[in-house]
Amino acid sequence: MRAQFQIVLHTRDLPLLEKIQTFFGGIGSISKSKVRNTVSFCVASIKEINEVIIPHFDKYKLLTQKQVDFELFKQVVELMNR
Numbered sequence: 001m002r003a004q005f006q007i008v009l010h011t012r013d014l015p016l017l018e019k020i021q022t023f024f025g026g027i028g029s030i031s032k033s034k035v036r037n038t039v040s041f042c043v044a045s046i047k048e049i050n051e052v053i054i055p056h057f058d059k060y061k062l063l064t065q066k067q068v069d070f071e072l073f074k075q076v077v078e079l080m081n082r
Contacts, residue, residue, distance in 0.1 A: 003077045005043040005053045017041045024052055049077055 005028075009017060017030050021041055028043035043053055054077065057070050 001080065002044060003046055003049055003073070003080055005049055005073075006040055008038050008040040011037045011039050014039045024056070027052055046077070046080065050081065 007017065007020065011032065014030070014032075017039055021028055021030060024043070027045070027048045028041055030039060030041050032039050043049055054074055058074075061067055062070050
């Protein structure tokens with residue numbers, strides 16, 4: 001079992017994903033879908049999720065349902081850490 005943080009956008013938004021990856025210090029990876037016109041930024045390292053992703057979204061809260069989804073994600077990561 002592994003945790004994974006992922007943002008998926010249309011291929012035209014690749015420059016935005018590259019800026020997001022740079023903002024987070026170059027962690028994660030960006031990949032293009034061969035089937036759909038999408039690109040994704042993915043952080044699969046539990047260490048990077050704990051040290052970069054979770055602290056960022058704890059400090060800068062998400063809006064609407066996304067915050068509830070993040071809190072559930074955070075709880076799962078905490079369980080995995082144990």
